[in-house]
Amino acid sequence: xxxxxxxxxxxxxxxxxxxxxxxxxxxxxxxxxxxxxxxxxxxxxxxxxxxxxxxxxxxxxxxxxxxxxxxxxxxxxxxxxxxxxxxxxxxxxxxxxxxxxxxxxxxxxxxxxxxxxxxxxxxxxxxxxxxxxxxx
Numbered sequence: 001x002x003x004x005x006x007x008x009x010x011x012x013x014x015x016x017x018x019x020x021x022x023x024x025x026x027x028x029x030x031x032x033x034x035x036x037x038x039x040x041x042x043x044x045x046x047x048x049x050x051x052x053x054x055x056x057x058x059x060x061x062x063x064x065x066x067x068x069x070x071x072x073x074x075x076x077x078x079x080x081x082x083x084x085x086x087x088x089x090x091x092x093x094x095x096x097x098x099x100x101x102x103x104x105x106x107x108x109x110x111x112x113x114x115x116x117x118x119x120x121x122x123x124x125x126x127x128x129x130x131x132x133x134x135x136x
Contacts, residue, residue, distance in 0.1 A: 001034060002034065004026060004029050004030060007029035007032055007103070008022065008025045008026060008028075008029045010055070010057055010076065010103070011025055011028055011029055011032070011055065011103070012025060013075070013076040014055050014076040014077070014078055015076075015078075015123075015126075015127070016055075016078050016081070016123045016124055016126065016127050017120070017123050018123070019119060019122075019123060020117070020119045020120055020123055021119065024113075024117045024119060024120060027113055027116075027117075028105070028113060028120065031105050031106075031109040031110075031113065032055075032103040032104065032105055033103070033104045033105070033106075034057075034101065034102070034103060034104075035054075035101070035102040035103075035104055036099070036100075036101055037059070037096040037099070037100040037101075037102060038096065038099060039096050039097060039098050039099060040095065040096065041095065041096045042093055042094070042095050043061065043094045043095065043096060043102070044079070044080055044083070044090050044092075044093055044094040045090075045093050046065060046089070046090055046091065046092055046093040047089045047090070048089060048090075049083075049087055049088070049089055050080055050083035050084075050087070050089070050090050051083055051084060051087045051106060051107040051108075052080055052083065052084055052104045052105060052106055052107065053078060053079075053080045053081045053083075053084040053104070053105050053107075053110055053124075054078065054079050054080045054094075054102050054103065054104050055076060055077075055078050055102065055103040056073055056074055056075050056076065056077050056078075056079075056100060056102060057075055057076070057100075057101040057102060057103055058075060058099075058100060058101040059074070059075075059096060059097070059098045059099055059100025059101060059102075060072055060073065060074045060096075060097040060098055060100065061073050061074075061079065061094050061095065061096050061097060061100060062094070062095050062096075062097050063079060063092050063093070063094050064092060064093055064094075064095065065091070065092045065093070070092055072097065078127055079094055080094070081124060081127050081128060082128055083107075084105070084106075084107045084110050084124075085107075085110075085124065085125075085128075087107060110124070
């Protein structure tokens with residue numbers, strides 16, 4: 001289990017939180033749950049309601065729709081942000097490719113943090129916007 005300061009440093013490296021002041025990052029770090037995931041573990045399953053945002057701390061995950069690979073993500077990339085913002089069934093699955101260490105933050109905790117800090121909200125919203133632009 002990591003210390004809060006270690007979590008803050010790791011969270012800062014994720015683009016989603018890069019511009020957030022330190023005092024806000026301490027709050028984010030306090031709301032994170034650490035997960036150890038084995039290869040082949042399906043973290044998010046297409047069609048099943050998801051309500052958490054994840055940050056890859058170590059390892060790699062695959063975003064896929066069946067056998068079609070949409071992306072491979074590693075540290076310090078983020079996934080699940082749309083489900084955390086709008087709890088609808090995801091359109092893709094996410095599976096660990098290798099042993100992975102993840103941070104997870106629940107929708108409730110994320111929404112509370114976003115309501116208290118506009119910088120957190122801006123950072124979160126930027127991720128799906130960048131992904132949409134990259135697909136254009």
